[in-house]
Amino acid sequence: MQMPQPDAGILARKSRLVARLSQLLPPDALIQDPAETRAYECDALTAYKCAPMLAVLPASTQEVSDVLRICHEDGVPVVPRGSGTSLAGGALPTADSVILGVARMNDVLETDYDNRIIKVQTGRTNLSVTGAVEEEGFFYAPDPSSQLACAIAGNIAMNSGGAHCLKYGVTTNNLLGVTLVQMDGTVTEIGGAHLDAAGLDLLGLICGSEGQLGVVTEATLRILRKPEGARPVLIGFDDSEVAGACVSDIIKAGVLPVAIEFMDRPCIRATEAFAHAGYPDCEALLIIEVEGSDPEIDHQLGLIKQIARRHDPVELREAADEDEAGRIWLGRKSAFGAMGQINDYMCLDGTIPVSALPMVLRRIGEMSKDFGLDVANVFHAGDGNMHPLILFDANKPGDLETCEAFGAEILKLCVEAGGCLTGEHGVGVEKRDLMLHQYAPEDLEAQLAVKDVFDPAWLLNPAKVFPLALTETRRARPMAAE
Amino acid sequence: MLKPVTEKELGEAVRQADGPLAIRGGGTRLTGQAGMTLSVSGLSGISLYEPGALTMVAQAGAPLAEVEAALAAENQRLAFEPMDYRTLLGTDGTPTIGGVFATNTAGPRRVQAGAARDFLLGVRYVDGMGRAIKNGGRVMKNVTGYDLVKLMAGSWGTLGVLSEVSFKVLPRPETEATLRIAAADAGAAVRLLSAALGAPYEVTGAAYDPAQGAALLRIEGFAASVAYRAGELTKLLGAGELVEADASGALWTAIRDVAPFHGAPGDVWRLSCKPSQAPDLAARLEAEALFLDWGGGLIWARVPEGTDLRARAGDYDGHAILMRAAPDTRARLGMFQPQPEPLAAIEAGLRAKFDPRGIFNPGLMG
Numbered sequence: 001m002q003m004p005q006p007d008a009g010i011l012a013r014k015s016r017l018v019a020r021l022s023q024l025l026p027p028d029a030l031i032q033d034p035a036e037t038r039a040y041e042c043d044a045l046t047a048y049k050c051a052p053m054l055a056v057l058p059a060s061t062q063e064v065s066d067v068l069r070i071c072h073e074d075g076v077p078v079v080p081r082g083s084g085t086s087l088a089g090g091a092l093p094t095a096d097s098v099i100l101g102v103a104r105m106n107d108v109l110e111t112d113y114d115n116r117i118i119k120v121q122t123g124r125t126n127l128s129v130t131g132a133v134e135e136e137g138f139f140y141a142p143d144p145s146s147q148l149a150c151a152i153a154g155n156i157a158m159n160s161g162g163a164h165c166l167k168y169g170v171t172t173n174n175l176l177g178v179t180l181v182q183m184d185g186t187v188t189e190i191g192g193a194h195l196d197a198a199g200l201d202l203l204g205l206i207c208g209s210e211g212q213l214g215v216v217t218e219a220t221l222r223i224l225r226k227p228e229g230a231r232p233v234l235i236g237f238d239d240s241e242v243a244g245a246c247v248s249d250i251i252k253a254g255v256l257p258v259a260i261e262f263m264d265r266p267c268i269r270a271t272e273a274f275a276h277a278g279y280p281d282c283e284a285l286l287i288i289e290v291e292g293s294d295p296e297i298d299h300q301l302g303l304i305k306q307i308a309r310r311h312d313p314v315e316l317r318e319a320a321d322e323d324e325a326g327r328i329w330l331g332r333k334s335a336f337g338a339m340g341q342i343n344d345y346m347c348l349d350g351t352i353p354v355s356a357l358p359m360v361l362r363r364i365g366e367m368s369k370d371f372g373l374d375v376a377n378v379f380h381a382g383d384g385n386m387h388p389l390i391l392f393d394a395n396k397p398g399d400l401e402t403c404e405a406f407g408a409e410i411l412k413l414c415v416e417a418g419g420c421l422t423g424e425h426g427v428g429v430e431k432r433d434l435m436l437h438q439y440a441p442e443d444l445e446a447q448l449a450v451k452d453v454f455d456p457a458w459l460l461n462p463a464k465v466f467p468l469a470l471t472e473t474r475r476a477r478p479m480a481a482e
Numbered sequence: 483m484l485k486p487v488t489e490k491e492l493g494e495a496v497r498q499a500d501g502p503l504a505i506r507g508g509g510t511r512l513t514g515q516a517g518m519t520l521s522v523s524g525l526s527g528i529s530l531y532e533p534g535a536l537t538m539v540a541q542a543g544a545p546l547a548e549v550e551a552a553l554a555a556e557n558q559r560l561a562f563e564p565m566d567y568r569t570l571l572g573t574d575g576t577p578t579i580g581g582v583f584a585t586n587t588a589g590p591r592r593v594q595a596g597a598a599r600d601f602l603l604g605v606r607y608v609d610g611m612g613r614a615i616k617n618g619g620r621v622m623k624n625v626t627g628y629d630l631v632k633l634m635a636g637s638w639g640t641l642g643v644l645s646e647v648s649f650k651v652l653p654r655p656e657t658e659a660t661l662r663i664a665a666a667d668a669g670a671a672v673r674l675l676s677a678a679l680g681a682p683y684e685v686t687g688a689a690y691d692p693a694q695g696a697a698l699l700r701i702e703g704f705a706a707s708v709a710y711r712a713g714e715l716t717k718l719l720g721a722g723e724l725v726e727a728d729a730s731g732a733l734w735t736a737i738r739d740v741a742p743f744h745g746a747p748g749d750v751w752r753l754s755c756k757p758s759q760a761p762d763l764a765a766r767l768e769a770e771a772l773f774l775d776w777g778g779g780l781i782w783a784r785v786p787e788g789t790d791l792r793a794r795a796g797d798y799d800g801h802a803i804l805m806r807a808a809p810d811t812r813a814r815l816g817m818f819q820p821q822p823e824p825l826a827a828i829e830a831g832l833r834a835k836f837d838p839r840g841i842f843n844p845g846l847m848g
């Protein structure tokens with residue numbers, strides 16, 4: 001993986017930049033000591049690390065605007081950061097960049113139950129948005145597994161999803177307004193408490209733009225009333241293809257579960273050893289959750305079980321109480337942790353049409369033999385968002401490279417099957433160089449043109465999302481191997 | 483009129499254009515656009531439909547009716563409930579699926595399911611230089627690069643000409659019912675609608691029709707569940723009349739297609755606002771007739787010809803679209819509310835990139 005070579009001129013002007021910024025920010029909001037900037041050297045994609053030149057932690061939209069204006073005047077690249085849980089290296093700095101972290105901006109600005117909205121500063125964590133409204137029985141629907149840590153800022157930048165997005169949609173479907181600060185310091189309000197903002201759908205464009213179009217400092221989010229209840233059912237099969245067919249039949253039957261999660265045997269075994277959730281040792285396992293009042297849940301689960309039985313399940317277990325529901329989810333929720341216990345792993349995020357599931361699983365199995373690395377599959381089956389976990393040994397020379405090559409092949413397979421490189425984690429640096437497998441150069445040119453409008457100097461998070469060769473003239477800086 | 487039948491021909495037509503193009507799907511929409519008409523209706527047909535994956539891919543000129551018929555055969559539907567404005571606007575023609583997404587159409591179910599943009603998964607379009615561009619795909623979750631899909635939805639043919647759309651569809655529920663509860667005025671109605679939408683009963687329509695003197699709440703799903711939730715809503719909000727199945731469907735088709743204004747003269751406006759502001763805002767409009775949808779978040783107003791409703795509305799969180807008016811009024815007031823800076827500058831910048839010659843529906847959106 002390459003990153004642009006740091007600009008010596010920028011590094012040489014560091015003290016001048018520090019002097020200008022320190023006139024605007026309190027001393028503890030400006031971090032320049034190398035021992036401290038190291039805290040920002042990577043996000044959750046820890047394979048790539050590089051400490052930034054500086055980190056700033058502004059406390060208001062005005063401070064964000066001031067910082068950006070000054071960096072813009074000085075030609076300094078800025079990398080926005082929420083909580084640093086990106087799995088794609090979206091918040092990875094370069095040595096000549098300023099990390100702009102919004103972690104201090106975590107206030108709730110407004111809660112309005114009549115209009116079913118909450119307005120927050122974007123440094124607030126995902127889970128604490130729900131925390132602010134749950135006493136009144138409301139919740140914020142998008143629920144990435146990282147919700148305890150990740151910030152709304154990163155959720156918007158990555159258009160994050162969650163286990164329940166089959167029913168409630170992803171971030172973009174729950175976002176009503178933002179305050180956006182462009183690289184030159186311009187502050188723009190987009191949307192608000194009403195539906196369908198006027199003009200072009202800039203909100204939809206900002207969401208998922210990976211911190212390249214502007215820094216989002218405030219957000220108006222849709223909140224929903226919590227359902228009366230929810231209950232999962234666990235269904236085991238001795239064949240992944242049959243499990244896939246069962247998912248398709250459930251969807252066709254008109255039942256709309258809130259979640260359909262899938263785990264294969266390697267993943268089941270690993271989580272069993274780790275979490276002892278009592279999962280059956282079978283080829284494929286589905287966890288399906290429905291919501292409503294008790295009788296409504298009974299009815300929907302009745303239909304689901306009826307369909308499942310036609311596919312000869314080896315296990316069919318409905319949660320009898322909260323406790324059992326918790327155990328059914330326990331394994332799924334600890335899947336990543338469990339895999340981490342036994343191995344290093346790389347988590348992919350390609351999405352495929354649900355109908356291609358059996359073919360893709362079979363091909364991944366074959367490739368696993370070819371590359372000599374094991375794969376465990378755990379994913380959101382309802383929407384085809386796969387999370388193959390490739391297991392490797394970071395201490396074994398060459399293993400990481402083999403793993404990366406294998407990962408790239410799986411993602412190409414997803415694209416060939418009619419899907420895409422990333423369903424919810426974003427492109428970042430990780431999938432940047434695969435973009436031409438999904439898009440033709442002119443398709444990407446249309447996207448680059450959008451960045452030209454918002455950030456003509458290409459200073460905001462410039463080395464992400466697109467292959468470096470395509471953005472080189474825009475960034476106008478030489479590259480170096482890293 | 484230009485009427486290409488392939489994306490390639492469409493690109494050629496755009497490349498060779500030497501003046502403004504009026505982009506047209508089925509032409510059910512009175513935008514009064516100047517220039518050579520470029521019809522997309524020649525690009526027709528459904529290219530892929532996977533009911534088990536809840537996805538469809540269609541050419542932009544495919545008639546909406548064809549799409550809906552194919553979905554109905556599998557007991558599925560477009561959940562965002564696109565409307566048919568032909569009676570309201572006195573137009574004919576066949577609405578196209580491309581036009582539905584280009585205008586980001588959404589009916590009463592907008593409050594719960596989202597708008598067309600929330601269901602659009604991928605697009606192919608021809609930009610102002612005649613280049614064919616792809617964005618998104620046909621899978622439910624996709625964050626690969628910028629979301630130009632959303633940008634194209636609701637851009638009214640001002641950024642590109644859609645040639646193909648892929649979108650998410652949903653199962654049709656077993657049945658529906660509407661709870662009709664008397665409401666003395668808009669204030670009382672919005673309080674009822676807010677309480678209902680803030681309850682865990684998944685209301686999929688929340689309107690107030692002063693002519694019926696009632697708030698309307700729609701519930702959809704399995705029969706037993708619909709009955710249960712109607713009961714719970716009655717406990718919460720007070721007694722009302724329960725309108726079931728087809729009769730309920732008819733009520734919502736009328737709201738969706740703005741039936742209360744059919745056959746009546748005057749200009750028609752559509753305001754998006756914060757629901758709690760709707761009662762005061764509605765009063766300020768001094769409309770000859772109006773009704774509310776989206777829990778109060780959408781106001782339909784009929785006013786005497788030539789009225790500048792934006793001036794009457796004053797300050798609120800939202801915006802107003804002029805839906806029906808004589809050409810001189812449309813020219814004077816503009817169909818869309820002008821955007822403030824710096825939004826206007828961003829939009830102008832995007833137009834200059836997507837359509838550098840400024841030939842797509844010039845002036846329509848700004």
Ligand SMILES: Cc1cc2nc3c(=O)[nH]c(=O)nc-3n(C[C@H](O)[C@H](O)[C@H](O)COP(=O)(O)OP(=O)(O)OC[C@H]3O[C@@H](n4cnc5c(N)ncnc54)[C@H](O)[C@@H]3O)c2cc1C
Nearest residue numbers: 082083084085086090144145151154155157161211216424
């Ligand atoms: C264990 C684990 C589980 C996860 N599970 C899920 C999951 O289920 N679903 C899912 O979708 N993701 C998941 N993720 C990925 C990650 O949590 C999400 O991408 C999250 O949204 C990142 O948020 P963050 O605040 O940590 O952002 P960061 O990592 O700090 O940044 C992410 C991106 O956002 C940009 N950014 C940050 N702040 C701003 C801002 N204010 N304005 C503009 N751009 C900004 C950054 O430049 C970067 O490109 C998981 C990650 C981990 C580690």
Ligand SMILES: Cc1cc2nc3c(=O)[nH]c(=O)nc-3n(C[C@H](O)[C@H](O)[C@H](O)COP(=O)(O)OP(=O)(O)OC[C@H]3O[C@@H](n4cnc5c(N)ncnc54)[C@H](O)[C@@H]3O)c2cc1C
Nearest residue numbers: 505507508509510511577578580581584587588639643644
């Ligand atoms: C006056 C009027 C106002 C309306 N307002 C709204 C509204 O505010 N919200 C709403 O949800 N629905 C609205 N609709 C409904 C919506 O227009 C129709 O559902 C849809 O336009 C039907 O498609 P059509 O093929 O008839 O479009 P047309 O009437 O032919 O075109 C409508 C608009 O879409 C553009 N367009 C059409 N096809 C394409 C394409 N392939 N690529 C790019 N652009 C294209 C046209 O240039 C035009 O700006 C309105 C309809 C009318 C007649």
